[in-house]
Amino acid sequence: MASACTTCNKSPPEVQLKLCGKCSKTPYCSRDCQKADWKVHKKSCAKQANGASSSPAGAASDSNGSPPKGLEGGVAKPFTRLDNGTWLHGRSEKDVFGLLIDAYRLRMDDMHKMEGRADADSLYGGAKDGSQGFNWFLDRVERAGLLPSWWNAQKREECEKFGLTSNWHDLRRKVAKADIIEHYGDGQFPMQLRMFGEAVYGTAPGGANGSAMRQVLMAMEQGQTGGMTASHLDISSMFGGR
16 A cells, blocks of 8 residues: 555556645545545544644654554654564564554455455455464565564464454454554554555555655655655645544
8 A cells, every 4th residue: 555545546657646735644646535535534634743743754753653552662663664674673572463463454454445355264255263364474474574583483373362362453353444543543554554564465455566655754754855745635625524
């Protein structure tokens, strides 16, 4: 999803992406797509905008980093970490387990909604839970070299068990983008999970390539945008429906 429209998943050069004019974070290809996503996006838009206005460029929106809730601890510059393959590093074991589970769950939901297909080993394919599909997902993550140094066969087994006992990171339940935003309190967090999934599978949902958007977001985090400018979509007329 990284370099794709939040709503329709189309990406450049097919469409030109613009950022939400309120929070300057969420990408859309058109006003129609922005309107379609507004019921979901409005939950985090104002909060992100307020955080951006009170923080210097590249700073985390919360003192604990991103996301502001839902984990034992957030991290600073998450898109930089995604770019260099260290997004899972330096986190607690529980947070790594949860992020792996949620990245897999959101990928399965995206596959179903954006591509119209379902992994046979997922809930969308009729499986009683997503444990077998998650097992295959972990194989891919291990091959991609994205796991912290403490990861081993025992930790993998603990992670798989965690996915069948956790109240939120639950392989027995489906999850959607709106659920992720509400749980983590960060409108960009689905993008982080999708970018991680792209590193695992090789493509973003729908076959898109998120490298361009990741580079932009990484430069913004590091305050290195230089002369780079971003177009924005005006959402002021939508606030009447909050």
